[in-house]
Amino acid sequence: MYSTALTFQSAAAHRAWLETQSRLPKGFRTGTASLEFAPVEVPSKRARMNLSLVALERPSAAFAAAFTRNAFPGAPVLVGRRRLAEPRLGALVVNNKVSNVCAPGGEAAAERICAEAARLLGMAPTEVLPSSTGVIGWRLPVEAMLAALPAAAGALQGESALPLAEAIMTTDLYPKVRRAELPGGASLVGVAKGAGMIEPDLATMLVFLLTDADLPREELRAALAEANEASFNCISIDSDTSTSDTVALVSSAAGPKVDAAAFRAALRQVCRDLAEDVVRNGEGVHHVIRARLEGAPDARAARALGKSLVNSPLLQCAVAGNDPNLGRILCAIGKLAGREGMPLDPARVRIAVGGEVVFEGGAMRLDPEKEQRLVAHLKAAEMYASAPPPDGLTFQPPHRHPPHERCVEIAVALGMGDGACEVLGADRTHEYVTENADYRS
Amino acid sequence: MYSTALTFQSAAAHRAWLETQSRLPKGFRTGTASLEFAPVEVPSKRARMNLSLVALERPSAAFAAAFTRNAFPGAPVLVGRRRLAEPRLGALVVNNKVSNVCAPGGEAAAERICAEAARLLGMAPTEVLPSSTGVIGWRLPVEAMLAALPAAAGALQGESALPLAEAIMTTDLYPKVRRAELPGGASLVGVAKGAGMIEPDLATMLVFLLTDADLPREELRAALAEANEASFNCISIDSDTSTSDTVALVSSAAGPKVDAAAFRAALRQVCRDLAEDVVRNGEGVHHVIRARLEGAPDARAARALGKSLVNSPLLQCAVAGNDPNLGRILCAIGKLAGREGMPLDPARVRIAVGGEVVFEGGAMRLDPEKEQRLVAHLKAAEMYASAPPPDGLTFQPPHRHPPHERCVEIAVALGMGDGACEVLGADRTHEYVTENADYRS
Numbered sequence: 001m002y003s004t005a006l007t008f009q010s011a012a013a014h015r016a017w018l019e020t021q022s023r024l025p026k027g028f029r030t031g032t033a034s035l036e037f038a039p040v041e042v043p044s045k046r047a048r049m050n051l052s053l054v055a056l057e058r059p060s061a062a063f064a065a066a067f068t069r070n071a072f073p074g075a076p077v078l079v080g081r082r083r084l085a086e087p088r089l090g091a092l093v094v095n096n097k098v099s100n101v102c103a104p105g106g107e108a109a110a111e112r113i114c115a116e117a118a119r120l121l122g123m124a125p126t127e128v129l130p131s132s133t134g135v136i137g138w139r140l141p142v143e144a145m146l147a148a149l150p151a152a153a154g155a156l157q158g159e160s161a162l163p164l165a166e167a168i169m170t171t172d173l174y175p176k177v178r179r180a181e182l183p184g185g186a187s188l189v190g191v192a193k194g195a196g197m198i199e200p201d202l203a204t205m206l207v208f209l210l211t212d213a214d215l216p217r218e219e220l221r222a223a224l225a226e227a228n229e230a231s232f233n234c235i236s237i238d239s240d241t242s243t244s245d246t247v248a249l250v251s252s253a254a255g256p257k258v259d260a261a262a263f264r265a266a267l268r269q270v271c272r273d274l275a276e277d278v279v280r281n282g283e284g285v286h287h288v289i290r291a292r293l294e295g296a297p298d299a300r301a302a303r304a305l306g307k308s309l310v311n312s313p314l315l316q317c318a319v320a321g322n323d324p325n326l327g328r329i330l331c332a333i334g335k336l337a338g339r340e341g342m343p344l345d346p347a348r349v350r351i352a353v354g355g356e357v358v359f360e361g362g363a364m365r366l367d368p369e370k371e372q373r374l375v376a377h378l379k380a381a382e383m384y385a386s387a388p389p390p391d392g393l394t395f396q397p398p399h400r401h402p403p404h405e406r407c408v409e410i411a412v413a414l415g416m417g418d419g420a421c422e423v424l425g426a427d428r429t430h431e432y433v434t435e436n437a438d439y440r441s
Numbered sequence: 442m443y444s445t446a447l448t449f450q451s452a453a454a455h456r457a458w459l460e461t462q463s464r465l466p467k468g469f470r471t472g473t474a475s476l477e478f479a480p481v482e483v484p485s486k487r488a489r490m491n492l493s494l495v496a497l498e499r500p501s502a503a504f505a506a507a508f509t510r511n512a513f514p515g516a517p518v519l520v521g522r523r524r525l526a527e528p529r530l531g532a533l534v535v536n537n538k539v540s541n542v543c544a545p546g547g548e549a550a551a552e553r554i555c556a557e558a559a560r561l562l563g564m565a566p567t568e569v570l571p572s573s574t575g576v577i578g579w580r581l582p583v584e585a586m587l588a589a590l591p592a593a594a595g596a597l598q599g600e601s602a603l604p605l606a607e608a609i610m611t612t613d614l615y616p617k618v619r620r621a622e623l624p625g626g627a628s629l630v631g632v633a634k635g636a637g638m639i640e641p642d643l644a645t646m647l648v649f650l651l652t653d654a655d656l657p658r659e660e661l662r663a664a665l666a667e668a669n670e671a672s673f674n675c676i677s678i679d680s681d682t683s684t685s686d687t688v689a690l691v692s693s694a695a696g697p698k699v700d701a702a703a704f705r706a707a708l709r710q711v712c713r714d715l716a717e718d719v720v721r722n723g724e725g726v727h728h729v730i731r732a733r734l735e736g737a738p739d740a741r742a743a744r745a746l747g748k749s750l751v752n753s754p755l756l757q758c759a760v761a762g763n764d765p766n767l768g769r770i771l772c773a774i775g776k777l778a779g780r781e782g783m784p785l786d787p788a789r790v791r792i793a794v795g796g797e798v799v800f801e802g803g804a805m806r807l808d809p810e811k812e813q814r815l816v817a818h819l820k821a822a823e824m825y826a827s828a829p830p831p832d833g834l835t836f837q838p839p840h841r842h843p844p845h846e847r848c849v850e851i852a853v854a855l856g857m858g859d860g861a862c863e864v865l866g867a868d869r870t871h872e873y874v875t876e877n878a879d880y881r882s
Binding site: 386 | 482484509510511512514542544546547576577578638679680682683684753754755761762764766767768769771772775776778780783803804805808809827828829832834836873874875877879
């Protein structure tokens with residue numbers, strides 16, 4: 001279960017809470033700098049980039065990473081896959097604004113950045129993992145980035161992950177940080193960015209998980225694979241699996257040894273909380289939808305049906321409008337079950353929304369009073385409503401913090417088997433269209 | 442190739458052209474009536490329904506139909522599947538506004554309507570095919586429909602299919618009619634409705650194809666299956682495969698015998714033109730996207746990749762904004778290829794937009810001049826741009842006819858095999874969100 005306990009009355013309250021989450025584990029420092037550039041491809045645009053370093057006091061053998069399965073992976077993903085075979089990792093170098101995907105000379109550009117970061121930090125270039133997010137196809141402004149790296153190195157501090165979480169944002173409205181305390185005084189801190197192009201497939205946009213718990217590389221890698229399956233692989237904002245998705249987990253081993261089961265539980269919780277944060281901060285999201293699928297042929301089918309549901313544009317728009325047009329749930333589940341030839345029998349399906357049974361015995365179960373309760377459930381999960389923008393077209397969210405962690409709760413029992421999955425998705429709004437109709441400007 | 446010859450300077454010009462398309466083949470009459478009702482489930486709403494009859498002068502053995510593969514099929518789909526085994530078809534009875542999907546007692550309601558239509562027309566109830574489109578889950582207002590049927594029967598006329606094409610619309614902005622002349626003075630006329638919940642899977646929303654060409658049932662059924670594959674199964678507006686999709690083809694056999702190959706060619710062209718009409722009139726559509734996929738492992742993979750492309754919310758929004766953010770094409774193709782394990786090699790992929798090569802040799806090929814030409818291509822394919830609505834939130838299309846038949850042309854050569862497919866999709870706009878955030882009101 002994702003946690004749903006928090007409400008935030010103001011951006012200041014949210015920020016105060018973020019600060020409590022952000023204390024770095026022992027053995028890590030982070031530093032950021034920013035730079036301006038004009039993309040080669042569209043020189044009339046001016047763009048601002050943040051460059052971040054995460055440096056370990058001592059390079060560590062204990063690291064794990066998972067990357068996108070998109071068939072056009074970014075250059076940092078290609079480099080990162082090679083880094084998995086290296087004996088140690090000593091630093092991450094991360095930029096936003098340009099994802100360095102399918103740009104000419106992309107891998108060489110990423111390696112030049114790594115080499116300069118390594119030189120500044122006194123380590124080997126192969127000990128630096130590059131990571132980039134932003135526009136696909138644009139070239140990295142390498143010279144400007146090399147010039148900014150000393151400032152990032154000069155800003156390294158060992159107190160808080162919050163500057164890092166802020167620096168990696170693109171269209172994110174607010175930074176996402178989650179922590180877990182571990183036995184013996186160790187801790188685990190995760191930061192995430194990502195608000196669009198989000199339907200992770202093995203990993204999500206950019207997630208960095210830092211711990212001082214002393215665990216071997218193999219255990220970290222197994223724990224990360226397991227946590228990813230139960231978190232980032234169960235969310236979608238817009239069904240568009242990014243070309244840059246990366247989740248990296250690094251231990252400084254500067255803290256105590258920690259029981260593997262306790263670590264896995266903590267990692268899973270941090271990953272699930274971050275995954276929900278990513279959806280809640282999705283581009284233009286007014287409502288988070290939590291779909292619980294049970295009784296599918298297997299867990300994989302349950303996830304696919306849940307994704308089909310939360311990715312339905314029609315259901316997304318209905319939720320945005322607080323309109324319980326719940327036939328669209330049938331449409332979204334039935335289109336995939338029909339296409340895939342799943343043996344779905346409508347007579348055995350039961351669907352509840354906000355605890356109200358809306359489909360049972362092969363038919364919708366609706367009445368005027370239930371309609372009112374469903375509207376109330378949708379409204380309670382709404383984070384804000386669209387308001388007419390000053391120019392009439394450019395919709396923007398009215399606040400930059402999550403007011404609460406409530407969801408639109410959809411429970412579907414399919415009556416086919418034992419497969420279950422909980423999937424998180426979001427509604428579709430004017431703010432999403434505005435954000436993505438001219439993202440690069 | 443879909444036809445792209447037409448431009449319409451005004452709604453009146455479009456209407457004049459529609460009238461030329463609408464002349465009924467010999468042996469058919471159509472009649473419509475309308476009625477008001479309050480849905481049982483939401484009695485505070487008043488809704489208007491159109492009820493239409495298509496009557497053959499003599500019931501015919503020569504008919505074919507294809508239905509949705511959605512696993513929650515509507516009651517008319519369930520009844521229609523049974524009708525396929527009947528010796529003859531004599532009439533269609535069609536309503537909009539309520540789709541009669543998963544409503545309690547839905548099949549019995551459909552059969553009651555058929556029986557009364559049959560009585561008025563002097564035929565057997567099993568000779569009447571029911572068809573419904575509209576909200577899922579609401580019950581048909583059966584009594585009001587029975588009361589309105591005599592008016593529809595009284596309005597039967599043998600001149601034009603245009604009243605039928607208008608009466609079956611829901612969120613469609615304009616009626617969709619396409620015709621083909623056949624050898625010997627026979628003809629084929631098709632009407633379609635559908636603007637949302639459109640990614641047909643074996644058939645599309647509601648399409649009725651009427652011909653007087655004298656061909657046997659088996660030939661009609663084979664021709665329809667072939668035409669569907671090349672038309673309605675290659676389009677998507679919002680990836681939501683309807684629970685009601687129905688394509689019916691009926692011959693009155695009142696005209697001459699027609700060569701099967703000539704008939705198939707005419708049927709394919711009418712179906713492809715109607716399929717493009719459906720996309721062009723899709724909810725909130727500003728641009729039609731035509732994606733030509735070549736070099737896929739097989740035709741099925743080509744279609745799946747093309748659908749992944751046109752269904753990408755991010756690409757849809759970029760096109761809406763005339764923003765050539767073409768990395769999103771890579772994202773959309775790569776996410777499916779990666780997930781399905783297709784052996785896609787970026788180095789062999791070539792992508793062109795509006796005739797401009799934008800990806801080749803594993804990298805994007807962009808420069809400032811090309812960017813300007815791409816923007817011009819997108820703008821030329823735009824049918825209208827959003828304007829701030831009077832209330833600030835309720836976006837509506839500014840006209841109710843298609844000004845032209847131009848498309849955003851995306852050509853992708855994958856370098857894997859011989860599979861090819863042409864897929865039609867659309868952009869994603871404020872008008873779509875507005876339409877679907879409170880569709881039932």
